[in-house]
Amino acid sequence: MLGRLTFEAFLHEPSQNFAVLMMTLSGLAILGWITYLRKWKYLWDEWFTSVDPKRIGIMYIVVALLMFMKGFADALMMRLQQAFASGDVSGILSAGHFQEVFSAHGTTMIFFVGMGVVFGLMNLIVPLQIGARDVAFPFLNTVGFWLFAGAANLTVISLAIGHFSTAGWLAYAPLSGLEYNPGEGVDYWIWMVQIAGVGSTLSGINFLVTILKMRCPGMTFMKMPIFVWSALCSMVLVVFAFPILTATLVMLTMDRYLGMHFFTAGGGGNPMLYINLIWAWGHPEVYILILPAFGIFSEVVPTFSEKRLFGYTSMVWALILIAFLSFIVWLHHFFTMGASPLVNAFFAVMTMLIAIPTGVKIFNWLFTKFRGRVHFTSPMLWFFAFVLNFSVGGMTGILLSSPPVDFQVHNSLFLIAHFHGMVIGGLLFGFFAGFTYWFPKFTGFFLDEQLNRYAFWCWLTGFLLAFMPLYMLGFMGATRRLDHYEAATGWQPLFVIVAIGAVLILIGALIQFFGLFWSIRNRKKLWAGSDPWNGRTLEWAIPSPPPIYNFAIVPTVDQLDPLWAMKRGQLNLFNQPYEDIHLPKNTPIGLMIGFLSMTFGFAMTWHIYWLALLSFLAIIACIVIRCSGKDEHAIIPAAEVKKMEAAYKS
């Protein structure tokens, strides 16, 4: 009846039991609080069933921030373990638990935090920047989000029931095969990544088509805001790369469930094929995450320099080049596999080529400041830290891309320092900049600036303390993923510094969470109005928070930075009369599909086949019901729109 699910699955080490208990209690407290406030109907009507990309964007970011707490707790546990576990001391975690923790850390941070903030900001900003009232496929959008949320929930469930994968965040075969990992951990990993991955593909298709087809009149490709360009390149990568992930996981699933031999050692399988395939997706994936961050900085820097972006055409071509090159460099993740020098040298040079467009972007940002009026608000502080850290990360990236050097630093902590420099220094700092910048747009009020600054200083120093010593540790031969090391290595002092850095980052993150609540409490005082930063792009031309239909009148543009043009009297954006607005109706089917997918994943993980079959059939039924529905749109009459706009203006 319950497949392989037994009572043992609920038994864990004391530290984990405590975490599960706290998590359950706080979950119950939140549910109780919502019930006490009688907000369930509001949440259901306004949020859970919403197809409004603005609402979905906020939900993406909420899930991503919750998952960030979990991923960060994992990171802290790892760093504390490594600060102590030297010589005779075995530390707080067992080897198996430690391996679960780092596997969960990577999976959570990439799939649920990274992808979550990227899709969150795109949902919030892309339709506004292209002058659209909605996305191309609003239903697909909710399905994408709820698959993401369902998969995230599965990660949390795996904490309480059974064990997570111990095979690392990419689950290299054959370690992730049945022979070496017979437990439920890898299955949990497979299903949560598979579900989140399918969600990403759907969202990717949605945004690709939205950007291609839904731009307002007059917005040709070379008049799109640069953030939209970065989103476009990123979504092209999603659409091309994620199917590779899906296929690879299907093959791994067949190995594990049906005894096939795609990636097994022996039986004709080839584990190295898995490593090739997973990186054929994995390398584009890191650019899926970083390109939108580039886009954010390309919006933030001009706005706070009171200037237009320097070298727009260069920036666009740089994005396209990076997106293209990201597909032909995957082998640099395993130069050490023993390929011939010709193969290694080719991929090395392809990788180095990426430095050219990236360098161009850095110079263009710097020269956007040139002859501007630079305001050092917190988004600019994040940009400042980004340039300084990203340059170091880029330099070490070039070192890693040279095979003879890579042989000496591959899989060492040097590599860890490099990619955290890129992901934290690039994506996360970029998200913080974008979040602070656009926060007044989708809420109507500012984030508290002073608290943001305190958080910034904690993050910057914490980041440097937590990751600079890792370069040194890598040079000492310290490899990644060690739950324990000999005292004779002399690594411990550096690991202690690293742990201190992690604690400092924790303080920064806590200040940010506090700042978020503080700003919401004091929102009256922090009220921002529709265009607080003297914006250049369309999102600042409408009220904050935007009305459900975004644009009462669809704007017409004929140049870049249309809002600036309007402010200078060169352009009349809203020259059309009011009209009836068609908007999609809310639907609970996205949420249902997400929930059922989670059930399906859980059932498959524990081999509860009747439940898996039931969930699968229910998903099909949901799709059939949705497809046979006729009345999917609501109409807001022109007169009503006029009234609402007048209310906003007063």
Next chain:
Amino acid sequence: MKMAQKPLGFMLISTAIIFLLFLVMQPLEVLHYRESLAVLFPKGLIGIEQRNLLLIIQALMLIVIIPVYILTFIFSWRYSAHHTDATYDPDLVDNKLAEFVWWGVPLVMTLIIGTLTWVKTYELDPYKPIASDKKPLTIQVVALQWKWLFIYPEEQVASLNFLQFPENTPLHFVITSDAPMNSFWIPDLGGQIYAMPQMKTELNLIANTTGDFRGSSANLSGEGFAGMHFIARSSSEEAYQKWIASAQAGYTLDAPTYTELAKPSQDNPVTLYHLGESSLFDQIIMKYMHPVKL
């Protein structure tokens, strides 16, 4: 802008101080840890060549990075909104010459680093034998769960979690795994190569001095992975011969002993064997080639 402005100088100076501290700290760290910085102060020819390449690329990169750092600080100061006397040109969006410069400079740097890398990738190909007047010593490496087995096919000995070799002698490692993928790495001597089940990889290294070097697995291979470190001892020819003799007097490693040894275990003590099954290494690889029993 509605946001309150903080003194800009304070911000720039504190950032500069933080980064300078780290810049000063790194060389001090290097100095302090020079004994254990295997990658920067290696004890073998290959490692030294790789280190040199690392330093050259690093120096070339700094030619670009340092101006970026300086420009970041200068522009932040000069064009801050406080300085109302600075030129303000909001529509300065393009400059052909400037753009040529920063497409051109990274292109040239990349071409230089790329060419260098191309040449060095061939030169330092791990499969390439090291030129020497001494006969290379072949050592077969098998990654197990969770220990390393070193087989000396010509000397007909084997050793667990320890290997010894004479200094200044080319070492020809032939590597496989009877476990999930590992990576065979002795940073003091030079770069790593994966140890993969059903595959054979090669690695050529040499030790310029005598000494005990730490080696380890650099790729996650399961629960006991962190304990997969060993000592690689470079010694004089006599000491090496003595060690070989002691190994020949050790336990016998035949097929049943190996099967027992290959079972998962952690923290195994150093053990020396006399090789009872001379084709053991090939058998380990072939094990995965047999058809699966249905």
